[in-house]
Amino acid sequence: MDSASIQFVLFGLATALISNVSRSRSWRSMVLFLASIIFLAFLSHYPLAFVPLAGFLLLGYGGLLVVGRAGSRWLVASVLTVIFAYAWLKKYTVLPEAIFLQFPYLTVGLSYIFFRVLHLIIDTGGGERQHLGPGAYLLYMLNFTTLVSGPIQRYEDFSRDQFAAEPIELGPRVVGLQLERIVRGFFKVNILAMLLHALQEDAVAQLVQPSPPALKVYAAVRLAVVYPFFLYANFSGYIDIVIAMARLMRLRLPENFNRPFSASSVLDFWNQWHMTLSNWLKTYVYNPLLIALMRRISAVEMEPLLGVFCFFVTFFLIGIWHGRTSEFIMFGFLTGSGMSINKLWQLGLIRAKGRKGYRALAMNPAYVSFGRGLNYAWFSFTLFWFWSDWAQIGRIYQALPAFEWLGVWLTVCVAVTVVLASWERLRAALLSIKSAQGPVLTSRYARVIYASALALTAFVVSILLNQPAPDIVYKAF
């Protein structure tokens, strides 16, 4: 069962339907647990493939028990053990190859389970949580709506809805909204992302194969523009589907995207893109690291620079988390550098113009628009180390001389600035058309019209192409 296929959607809807047969928390938990086990069974047909995942879950629970009983004394050891086990199972290249398991096993979802395990252990070590039973632990870890690619939900939020004596309401209006969101997500993954992926692959082929120089420049611009949109459509589409599915099971998952390409800086962007990942790292890496450094370095003038350093470390780790190869180290380095430079720029502007002056500049439409374009181009540049490997990056960059690449990135920056600024204006204009109930475009009537159009298109195209749903990029992490 592919992650965003019709089968997956039907499976989720059927689970939601059965889950709503009773409002009792035991019933809903049992249905969610069984559905998650069935979903896991679809991922591999070999029982042995599940053993490492089961071992990791067991290790996590063991760590949780140890930290719960012995307190924070065992916290660091437990966290390090879990990190080592994760790196070992994910076969990080920093470890010797001889120690890796030599049979094929399931790693899908391991990265997201890793975050949940660490979150439980760290919070328990900090005395923030009471004992957690194995049933609740397994249900939280294996919840099929968050297993494959997130979003990363905190246990408190999960248990608040899942184990509530009185589950959250699910009226026809909410059901309608969730069905519309599933359609939107399905369309994004199966149609929009599929078409954008075709553009990306064609652009790569045109760059690395013999073709006229003008075509290569055009292909380079296309490649730089298309991939971030593709990734957004692919990942946010999947997140739309699972958030809506979970909501139909009376479970609220955290949002993972908030119009990320409207962000006018790298700092803002990571508050709006894969939000649950950056929030997790801010909570468990950035904040503790900053506090620890501030305790050691008491000079007040150093505080902003410590923040810059912590941003670098946090977002460097985001890069490394994505994969085990040197490409992801580079991706992390570029992402961390982008955050740090942006923070330094912000600090420099505040120093030069004062807080008031900086705020005024940050509100300036031209500054905001250009910031959007620059952020987009930077993100697209860093993503080369996300979707490609060194050999292919080498071939792609050798396709054009350096000054032409400079021209390509400048073109991308300017073009995206113009397009995103126009889109923001259009969006504002469309949302300003209002009836007594609010914007006409977000009314239930408008939603039904466009959801029907998207559903029809997605259904027809799926039938005509009759191919498996595209892979969710984040499933690989």
Add this chain to the structure above:
Amino acid sequence: MNLPTDVKPASGAEGKMARRDWILLPFLALLTITLISVCAELVARRTFSESATSLESCLVLTDPASGVRGIPNSVCWEKSPESPLVEYRLDGAGYRSGMEYGPKSPGTYRIVMIGSSLAMGERVPFEGTLAALLPVELSRRSARKIELYNEAMAYGFARNAALRFQDALRAQPDLILWVLTPLDVERAGFTYVKDSFNKPAASDSPIASLKNAILKGIRERGGSIVVGNALRHWLYEFQSQRQYIRSFLLNRPDEGEAGFLKGQLSPQWQAHVSEFDSYAADIEQQAKAAGVPFVATFAPNRVQAAMISLGEWPPGFDPYQLDRTLRSIVTSHGGTYIDILSDFRTLLGPEHLYYPLDGHPDAQGQAVLAELLAKQLAGGAIPELKASTSSMAGSSQRN
């Protein structure tokens, strides 16, 4: 556009829908779907129209003596959904030869081309076909007058080519050129059966079965849906090379259209090859007896061209396998085999040289085939056609 997708815990009127909405919202959904479907179908019918007449009205499809043959001096027109309106003007011998059958003028080198629809130039106006372009390109390269008499015929697969081969010899050729396609092997023993090319691909997928059942139901009631083909045409054109190959191979796991792309030919394809071999032996023996040099070549189909250009394919597949097999068959009977397949490695997106649904090369595809064939024929494989030094210099300057 970021839209709110949840509401605060519903209480009272906020969570309820107005009674009229229970009727209005489904009606709106239905209306939207109907409107889009009807508009899309109307646009598709306009842009993907088909002519009422077809090439088949110029053909005798079941002649016991010659298999499929053309009606002498007939003219017919056909527009398939993806192609322009094409005229098929057959000569006195019933071929789309482009020249009047007659004695050779002195000093002229005459090639007679045999083969099936691709070599005939189906779906392409005559002036854009291989038959029209190849002699011009060869004359330029070899600096001698070359003429090509085209005896290729729709459905002219191996058996039909063998049945009509005496026609080729009667045309006093200096060379016989057989342009092969995967279908020439798969349908080697072909006899015409109506609609045998229009059967929907069998599929295990419930969605594909549902689609086939719906289309069958519509056809049985005398209707048709054009928008599906229009959308497929557009999607196939838009897909990247990798996506297209993946989707093609996934949807044709059987031995039909993709069977010849396997690294190890299946028993079914081995039987096709064996049948083809017997006709090839017959044809080449006749050519040898008449003392006419015989050359065969193999033009890839759309997916094969894409695989070769991409340079990678899934395990268990090998797009060169059939080419190698045909080479060994043709050369074992004394003929010459020229390879144009490997030149597809250097072409960018060669799948766009074919009509995506129909599968025949379009005018651009025919031109590329003519160029590749001329390059190989003048490259030394046929001494009489070997490119002269001056024309080579001209060619390299042009390039």
